[in-house]
Amino acid sequence: MSKVLAVLFKGGEYNTAKLLGSAENALGLRSFIESNGRTLFATADKEATLDEHIKDAEVIITTPFNPAYISKERIESAKNLKLLVTAGVGSDHIDLDYINKSGRKISVLEVTGSNTSSVAEHALLTILALVKNFIPAHKVATEELGWDIAKISRDAYDLEGKVVATIGAGRIGYKILERLAPFKPGELLYYDYQGLSPELEAKVGAKRIDTIEELVSKADIVTINAPLHAGTKGLVNKELLSKFKPGALLVNTARGAICDAQAVADAVKSGQLRGYGGDVWFPQPAPADHPWRSFTNKFGGGNAMTPHVSGANLDAQARYSLGVKNILTSYFTGKKDYRPQDIILLDGEYATKSYGNDKKVKDVK
Numbered sequence: 001m002s003k004v005l006a007v008l009f010k011g012g013e014y015n016t017a018k019l020l021g022s023a024e025n026a027l028g029l030r031s032f033i034e035s036n037g038r039t040l041f042a043t044a045d046k047e048a049t050l051d052e053h054i055k056d057a058e059v060i061i062t063t064p065f066n067p068a069y070i071s072k073e074r075i076e077s078a079k080n081l082k083l084l085v086t087a088g089v090g091s092d093h094i095d096l097d098y099i100n101k102s103g104r105k106i107s108v109l110e111v112t113g114s115n116t117s118s119v120a121e122h123a124l125l126t127i128l129a130l131v132k133n134f135i136p137a138h139k140v141a142t143e144e145l146g147w148d149i150a151k152i153s154r155d156a157y158d159l160e161g162k163v164v165a166t167i168g169a170g171r172i173g174y175k176i177l178e179r180l181a182p183f184k185p186g187e188l189l190y191y192d193y194q195g196l197s198p199e200l201e202a203k204v205g206a207k208r209i210d211t212i213e214e215l216v217s218k219a220d221i222v223t224i225n226a227p228l229h230a231g232t233k234g235l236v237n238k239e240l241l242s243k244f245k246p247g248a249l250l251v252n253t254a255r256g257a258i259c260d261a262q263a264v265a266d267a268v269k270s271g272q273l274r275g276y277g278g279d280v281w282f283p284q285p286a287p288a289d290h291p292w293r294s295f296t297n298k299f300g301g302g303n304a305m306t307p308h309v310s311g312a313n314l315d316a317q318a319r320y321s322l323g324v325k326n327i328l329t330s331y332f333t334g335k336k337d338y339r340p341q342d343i344i345l346l347d348g349e350y351a352t353k354s355y356g357n358d359k360k361v362k363d364v365k
């Protein structure tokens with residue numbers, strides 16, 4: 001019997017029936033998968049257990065929240081592999097370029113749109129938390145039992161009137177622009193090799209900027225919403241950070257490896273950035289000494305990091321579990337009538353323009 005391997009996050013002592021995304025609950029898909037004549041092995045161990053079970057897996061389900069890094073070596077060891085499904089959005093934990101070049105007919109799909117609102121809301125929350133100096137204020141009120149207004153107010157502002165820029169204006173980037181517009185920002189700017197239509201630009205009042213350097217030099221707040229691929233890895237490095245408006249805020253809910261972690265922490269410490277926040281790290285889980293766990297700005301704030309939770313709330317888990325079921329249904333029936341927007345690689349060929357403008361993309365419509 002062929003095998004579906006699911007590598008998800010551990011529910012452990014916090015597991016409940018609603019926590020569909022845990023390894024214990026296996027997206028609520030155990031009986032569905034078994035009734036389709038497959039065995040299901042679900043685990044949260046993305047090292048030794050993954051290496052053992054990948055060898056005869058036909059389908060592998062992974063999640064960005066506890067990412068099983070599906071490297072070249074792992075793909076080579078998975079001789080029966082046909083389908084990789086990402087329970088969520090963002091498949092950079094899989095060596096997509098290697099599959100593409102290998103000639104193997106492996107497909108990679110994700111549940112596009114399943115948690116885009118969840119992430120847009122979290123990005124907005126993070127922007128507001130940093131602008132308002134909220135986290136240090138909460139600490140004063142609770143941990144410190146204090147009442148020091150000046151301690152917080154010396155580094156707190158309004159969002160209204162500020163220039164906000166997004167690197168990437170796809171589904172999440174655009175939803176962030178939509179949510180920012182009612183705050184009456186000074187300007188909304190974006191940089192993306194795939195431009196928005198004039199109608200979509202007008203709806204939120206966003207302006208396209210031709211170069212990333214110009215974008216970051218104009219913005220009080222920059223938010224990153226592009227996938228991680230060869231063209232975005234390490235994109236926000238020391239050099240690009242030096243082009244930011246001094247004292248700008250940076251929010252990244254896309255992928256940790258888009259930023260040079262030490263350069264970002266150093267920029268906050270030096271004051272080049274006033275703060276940094278987001279929920280994505282590299283690697284995940286991040287080690288205890290990861291520079292983003294401890295940096296602060298000169299006022300003791302400016303750090304709005306969380307673990308990778310924005311796209312994994314209960315509403316999002318329900319949506320991406322259903323989306324995985326739909327993808328598996330298309331695969332098990334042999335119809336492969338996938339939603340075009342879910343396909344990253346189809347039989348090894350790129351089917352999306354989002355993973356870099358250097359990719360040959362096959363039209364799947």
Ligand code: NAD
Nearest residue numbers: 089090168169170171172192194226227253254310311354
């Ligand atoms: P999308 O495909 O709709 O949009 C991505 C956009 O980024 C596209 O318009 C693409 O052209 C653009 N882009 C790609 N490379 C770029 C570059 N070098 N410079 C500027 N723009 C570039 O994807 P989406 O649904 O908006 O998701 C974006 C990313 O967010 C995902 O790939 C994933 O990494 C991340 N994400 C994070 C979470 C989370 O829980 N934190 C959840 C979902 C998605």
